[in-house]
């Protein structure tokens with residue numbers, strides 16, 4: 001006979017028995033549940049929180065410096081200096097060969113734009129600045145849009161609606177709901193406004209690693225997908241296109257993602273901690 005040494009406990013030890021019981025019930029009903037490693041311990045949450053604080057301070061710092069006429073390489077230098085000055089590491093730098101410390105994605109660049117000395121921010125541009133920080137081994141990730149000078153009303157509206165998509169997604173990311181509920185809420189708002197949701201890139205678990213389980217789609221059907229449980233930390237980062245959702249990767253650098261039709265794209269990103277009663281935005 002085999003001897004049972006460990007309890008069949010799904011959650012970390014500190015979880016309330018009521019939460020554990022609820023999870024076991026969903027398990028029997030064959031819901032898709034996150035793996036245990038996606039449920040953070042209090043120690044991990046503390047570390048992730050500290051990392052996120054530096055990441056948010058960095059975005060606030062960049063917001064003060066971004067202006068017409070500067071190169072995106074300058075944003076990269078500011079990011080590197082601020083991050084290392086706070087005893088942290090820019091997560092993008094050398095991540096799967098990414099050459100810089102930040103992603104800067106201008107106009108029809110959907111994401112993963114590489115900062116460059118020759119790319120100058122001009123009046124009318126919209127730019128996503130996506131920063132990610134490693135602090136004491138813990139990861140954080142968030143991005144904002146910036147509008148340079150006089151931006152056309154259509155582009156301003158895209159930026160605004162994309163921000164609303166993130167807020168609506170956050171509101172839908174409740175414990176015991178499902179990831180499909182989040183995607184569906186975002187998709188509905190984007191399409192109601194005449195825009196499309198990029199399909200080929202998604203949000204993700206983050207904290208112990210840069211990109212971990214689960215994948216957080218920004219489109220989908222309510223009542224589908226992984227159950228959202230207290231203790232998860234993941235991003236929501238909708239990329240919303242003015243035209244079609246088709247994108248392609250620039251072969252010249254293997255990173256830059258562009259819209260197929262050349263129309264603008266916007267993105268906002270926050271990192272959440274799911275709690276027993278709702279969620280907490282870690283990147284405010």
Ligand code: MF3
Nearest residue numbers: 092095098103112130132141
């Ligand atoms: N920060 C991006 C995200 O939101 C990932 C960038 S990967 C990099 O997930 F290598 F380009 F930095």
Ligand code: CO
Nearest residue numbers: 141235237269
């Ligand atoms: Co992200």
